[in-house]
Amino acid sequence: PxxxxxxxxxxxxxxxxxxxxxxxxxxxxxxxxxxxxxxxxxxxxxxxxxxxxxxxxxxxxxxxxxxxxxxxxxxxxxxxxxxxxxxxxxxxVSVGACQANSTAPAGVIYSPDFPDDYGPDADCSWRVGAGAGAPLELTFRLFDVPDPNDRLQLRDARTRRLLAQFDGRRPPPRPGPLRLPTDALLLTFRSNTLLHAQGFALTYR
The missing domain is CATH 3.50.4 (Hepatocyte Growth Factor)
Structure with missing residues (x-):
């Protein structure tokens, strides 16, 4: 990657x-x-x-x-x-970064330190979307998050309304894509001190 x-x-x-x-x-x-x-x-x-x-x-x-x-x-x-x-x-160097702010019409987001395992106490956020009125579409290429307390949340970047949440018990739909009713998205990922793994990789457009 x-x-x-x-x-x-x-x-x-x-x-x-x-x-x-x-x-x-x-x-x-x-x-x-x-x-x-x-x-x-x-x-x-x-x-x-x-x-x-x-x-x-x-x-x-x-x-x-x-x-x-x-x-x-x-x-x-x-x-x-x-x-x-x-x-x-x-x-x-954007690969495995813990935060980003992108207005590109398409891109890739990786969990922190990808392709290595993500670490303990991660608190990461990424804002994506050009805000041009077109709804965003996400496709998960990998989701390896075994701990139910390690959560990836997807929110509308403007209203902060929770649109979806995935963790060790509730993985994202595969093969996708996942269509979201927003053109600007805030993704947050938080981990605790147990059960780390490779994490996730997703594309958006």
Whole structure:
């Protein structure tokens, strides 16, 4: 999720010109969180252990490589790929963010720290919709929330009226879509300290 592409990194100048770091426990979400916390738009992982941050200008200037060239496993999680030798796998930092405000006509929302498990005491909110009069339509691609006390609520962003609520006992309808009588939606997700899992991924339009 959020994958922008595989880029050549010659090192001088680096493909992403912002903050950087290395870790023997590197994962893709760890690098994304590192860059997001420092105000960057993009995060890149390289050679299994290196993390780089940058902005849109870096990506526009970057030289793309084939996605298959970003094939090295992350040192911190063998099921994830973290770039390659001289190859930077770049991601947008919005993936796994705990809050957002988007007027785009379509998009994707992921639970916090996705694709890793969401953590304890999450208190997240996302406002979506252009407010153009067209009702919103949501489709859940994943809903892995086992705890009945971990709740995703959907509200009309203007009136705050509760439109739907999903949790470990009441999952969303599948395969969907779920049509909502609003053109501006507020989603909130709260978790407690028990039974964490991968969370959710949904598209909206």
């Amino acid at each position: 959020g994958f922008v592409g595989c880029f050549v990194d010659s090192g001088s100048p680096p493909a992403l010109s912002g903050a950087s770091g290395t870790s023997t426990r590197l994962t893709v979400p760890l690098c994304i969180r590192f860059c997001r916390a420092r105000g960057y738009e993009f995060a890149g992982v390289e050679a299994g252990y290196a993390c780089f941050c940058g902005h849109a200008g870096d990506v526009r200037r970057g030289r793309r490589a084939g996605a298959a060239e970003c094939d090295q496993v992350c040192f911190g999680k063998a099921s994830q790929l973290c770039g390659g030798d001289g190859r930077l796998a770049v991601y947008h």
